[in-house]
Amino acid sequence: MQVGEVSLSNGRTYRIERLDTGTRTASAKVDGDTIVIKIPRMLRGEAGGRMFARLKQRIVSALEAHPERFEKHTLTFHDSEELMVGGRHFVVRIEQRDRPYSSAKVDGEEVVVRLPVSVEDSDKEGIVTRLVVRALSREFMPTITGRIDEINRLHFNSEISNVTIRNNTSRWGSYSRKSKKISINFKLLYAPAEVIDYVIVHELSHTRVTSHSARFWRVVEGVIPDYKERRKWLRKNGDFLGKGNRTATVS
Ligand SMILES: [Zn+2]
DSSP: OEEEEEEOTTSOEEEEEEEEESSSSOEEEEETTEEEEEEETTSOHHHHHHHHHHHHHHHHHHHHHOGGGGSOOOOOOOTTOEEEETTEEEEEEEEEESOSSOEEEEETTEEEEEEETTOOHHHHHHHHHHHHHHHHHHHHHHHHHHHHHHHIIIIIOOOOOEEEEEOOSSOSEEEETTTTEEEEEGGGGGSOHHHHHHHHHHHHHTTTOSSOOHHHHHHHHHHOTTHHHHHHHHHHHGGGTTTTOOSOOOO
């Protein structure tokens, strides 16, 4: 339900929506030009109103301070951009040459992208992003599969047929019971190792329990007793992964 509007000093206006939900935690997020504030239904009357006011104030000041962090999260890379991925530092180098096809590779600290001169400026960003994601995924694949194998051997002993790293927007990881494949979101490469481990354990736990039932979370907790902290970190920082939020830590 829309409950108001707020205009920032940069001239942008956001609708404010309040949702009373069955969840236990209150939250606020920006979705396009709407600020969505969720208040647990059990916080009735004034308590709910106070929580709403506090969250609204907090998110509006965050928007004033760092509006770019709330823009719709799509990864893009530009020439000379410095990245901190998988705990390593990289510089993106884009070269346009007289050649028939495009390619990208990791060469030491550089991610070198080569494009034909025929590529139009309007297509460049999309192509560069796909190529950089592909090159970095290839680079970190051994690390990710190694970690999955290690955790699997120590705690699960499940059959995993294949691992992929994908730049998808909606999920941090997935496991297919049918194909026994695990997929990990590319953006997690920007997250601390403990958080990546949590997602790996989460997906491996699905080899035992399909649903997110109490039994499922007991399996997760058996491997990572502090999984709630890591999950919370991901909820809080996940949207900003790959957007220069490099100093965040698990707290
Ligand atoms: Zn799950």
